Amino acid sequence: MSKRTHDQVEATEMEAGPSTGISLTPSTNGVNTPDQANVGLLQIPQKRFYRQRAHANVFVDHELxxxxxxSAMDWSFHYPQYFSYPDQAEPLPGQNIKKVEWADVGCGFGGLLMALAPMFPDTLMLGMEIRTSVTKYVTDRIAATRQSQSLLPSESSEKKPGEYQNVSVIRAxxxxHITNFFDKGQLSKIFFLFPDPHFKNRKQKARIITPGLLAEYAYVLRPGxxxxxxxxxxxxxxxMAHHLNNHPLFIPIPNSDLEDDPILEAARTSTEEGKKVERNKGDKWVACFRRAENPE
Known part of the structure; x- marks a missing residue:
């Protein structure tokens, strides 16, 4: 730890702008009705209020x-439509049936999650982000979007399937700790998009893809x-491609096989980093791997 204390670091990371306030609903056409004028509505957050260092030391204790x-995870806070609260007498129809199936590791500002949520409204998706303020931004973004969707009339063209109830984020x-959140073979998709490159040789042990970590990812990713x-x-x-190719439980997928995959297209283009690379006319390198069947 540097000269600053752990508490000081946490306090700095938690700095963020206001996430609530009075705003117009999309259906008011710029005019608040008497009933809406005194209702506090969530605002879509602005990144400038969520200042955060670009990188985090994954080896220090973040008191996560x-x-x-x-089985001990309470998902009701993240997906209230799909999970009952601990003090709820009985679950509602359809609750406590689904499980999180897609995980965006290092989700950043949540671009991929927000792009995929309405495309696959029946699939529960989770972003995992270690940076405090970035996690708070995505949390506020999802909450504001959910509320905005709930206030739209059913016939509105802006109404999205699922209303973003299938997406959430957690600081992790x-x-x-990935195996603390997911059972063996629970996930069907896992994303590592524009991760920290850690250019220095002594820092490469902090890369998100390493031989040891691939065993963890293979554990939570189901065959196929x-x-x-x-x-x-x-x-x-x-x-990343070298280590994945050398792992017996990952089979490379030719990029040509995924040319028409809307999920891969969203992974390439919907994140903040992906958009930045496009603005700068840079190159993007893609490698996808299928989880092999478990050996008998």
Missing amino acids: DYPKSP NAMK GILYTVTDVKDLHDW
Whole structure:
């Protein structure tokens, strides 16, 4: 730890702008009705109020909250439509049936989650992000979007399938705790998009794809599931592809097989980093792998 204390670091990371206030609903056409004038509505957050360092040390103790096992995880806060609260007398019809199936590791500002949520409204998706303020931004973004969707008339063209009830984010260190959140073979898709390249040799042990971590990802990814990697750093692409190709439980998928895959297209283009690379006319390197069947 630097000269600043841990508490000071946490206080700095938690700085963020207001996430609530009075705003117009999309259906008012710029005019508040008497009933709406005194109702506090969530505002879509602005990134400038969520200042955060670009990188986080994944090896220090961030005092993260995580369940002892996946069965101990309370998902009701993240997906209230799909899970009953602990003090709820009885679950409603359809609750406590689904499980999270897609995980965006290092989700950043949630671009992929927000793009995929209405495309696959019956699939529960989770972003995992270690940075405090970035996690808070995505949390506020989802909450504001859900509320905005709920206020739209059913016939509105802006109404999205699922109303973003199938997407959430959690502050977590996937390198340490991914198996605390997901059962064996629970996930069908896992994304590693524009991860920190850690250029220095002594820092490469902090890369999100390493031989040891691949065993963890193979554990939570079901046979037939897909692991997506996208980066604008050729060296990192070669590193990830090398280790994945050498792992017996991952089979490379030719990029030509996924040309028409809307999920891969969203992974390439919907994140903040992906958009930045496009603006700068940079290259993107893609490598996708299918989880092999378990050996007998």
